């Protein structure tokens with residue numbers, strides 16, 4: 001760990017209430033300081049932290065600086081400045097098999113982030129009081145009696161002579177160290193690579209690290225107070241700083257190529273640090289309160305999960321009986337959201353991966369997402385709901401399983417046959433088919449009519465009705481293995497739910513449109529890109545979803561008034577003359593330029609501050 005000049009470290013004391021398991025951390029530094037900022041990161045092993053107390057609000061929880069380690073259940077970083085003597089309260093719930101809870105306090109003492117880690121070994125205090133011992137004064141006897149003791153490592157003074165001889169300040173570029181601190185790898189290989197990277201121009205930290213390690217081997221018994229030993233199984237590595245030890249420790253736990261999943265939206269990341277950044281993006285102020293149990297949630301999606309899982313039950317005031325009720329969702333966030341839960345649709349899976357971003361998945365993977373009667377209805381209901389849903393600002397549409405969609409469900413379509421056959425007269429037969437065709441048309445048009453931008457993310461096949469769908473979306477992306485097929489002529493029909501009307505306007509190449517529609521040939525991703533059907537091709541589904549989500553997120557952060565009006569005008573202008581389009585937008589903007597969004601957005605641009613727009 002870099003020890004730069006003018007660094008002084010704070011001593012934090014911890015009090016543990018044995019009965020409630022509540023830990024209070026207080027700044028007890030005796031030095032006089034004006035309001036200095038501290039960052040506290042708490043990492044617990046085999047424990048969960050629940051935040052409580054009014055001094056810390058959930059929106060101050062940010063992605064931890066140190067990557068989350070699956071061995072630890074929770075890892076929180078508070079970026080709230082802690083004013084002297086201010087209390088931070090955590091509820092520490094220990095599992096019965098917990099041997100030890102590790103709490104790392106990272107205490108930057110000034111703007112340049114002179115970070116020092118303080119390991120606290122917290123064990124139950126039977127007396128309800130806490131003893132803490134500065135590790136430098138820790139005797140072997142103390143070490144054996146840590147059962148009822150909180151050990152607070154003394155980091156107040158780092159004696160220069162205690163450093164390894166080769167571990168000199170000049171070796172360390174603080175900025176570089178900060179960089180490493182924020183993005184360090186969890187893989188042992190990379191750590192080792194760093195350590196071996198001695199000759200490279202930017203390897204100050206690595207050199208110091210390597211030398212610290214090699215030096216540590218020579219000095220392992222030198223009785224220096226700041227050596228940290230790896231306590232993982234039989235490993236006996238020693239480290240000069242806790243950070244290095246932790247970095248090393250992670251290598252034991254993370255196998256190479258391990259994946260990190262977002263617990264909120266299940267998105268998978270290669271690195272914990274990316275996952276953590278992503279998780280942060282789920283949080284938006286203000287926090288969400290469940291009206292039933294008054295529980296606060298910092299993530300909207302977690303609240304949704306809470307409601308969906310019906311963890312929260314209504315109590316009948318007369319009988320005292322409890323019942324689970326989805327009404328709760330409605331009272332909380334409006335009827336439209338209640339309709340949006342994945343359980344509401346048989347054939348669609350709806351999630352909210354980011355604030356204001358809805359992800360609709362065609363979800364009949366076993367039938368290759370073929371559109372049966374139910375799916376047509378679900379699509380209509382879903383997009384009409386999203387149109388009116390103030391919590392939705394943008395929609396991403398994709399397909400579950402092997403492909404985007406195999407198009408019209410042939411079995412479902414065949415069911416119409418007997419009904420038609422019942423009638424002898426052609427006009428009466430037609431009367432049966434007409435509502436079906438218009439129902440299907442409405443479903444496709446509901447995406448275009450939805451005032452929120454819809455992004456389609458296509459992987460593998462997008463056949464028949466799939467092309468109708470994507471041409472009704474606003475932004476189209478696909479994977480490189482994707483192909484589009486206007487297959488209707490191959491099954492003896494003319495496409496009738498949008499392809500013939502929209503595809504020519506989307507790609508603007510009549511010749512290509514006609515070739516595709518007449519022949520039913522597959523249009524591969526590269527041609528889809530060059531013809532303008534899609535605007536970006538991704539390597540695989542994972543990067544496709546991540547890329548589309550990123551764009552969706554950008555859209556969701558902008559003024560919903562501006563975005564929705566823009567879509568309205570673009571769709572209108574596509575079907576009207578330039579003058580009609582201009583008249584249309586002039587009529588709209590004479591009102592909407594008076595909206596708070598316009599003022600706030602302009603002020604935000606001028607002050608370079610991020611504007612959070614209210615719901616529309």
Ligand SMILES: CCC/C=C/C=C/C(=O)SCCNC(=O)CCNC(=O)[C@H](O)C(C)(C)COP(=O)(O)OP(=O)(O)OC[C@H]1O[C@@H](n2cnc3c(N)ncnc32)[C@H](O)[C@@H]1OP(=O)(O)O
Pocket residue numbers: 366367368370402405406407408409410411436437440461463464465466487488491495496497
């Ligand atoms: C008023 C109407 C307006 C709308 C008009 C729309 C028209 C169209 O959409 S035209 C296009 C119709 N679609 C097709 O022609 C595609 C037919 N399917 C296939 O060619 C293949 O299934 C496909 C290449 C998509 C996938 O092949 P894969 O080997 O991966 O899967 P399969 O083993 O063939 O299928 C797996 C199960 O899915 C069922 N399935 C696939 N497509 C459809 C479909 N279009 N309709 C109904 N069911 C479909 C298939 O039967 C398999 O089911 P199971 O046997 O029960 O396992």
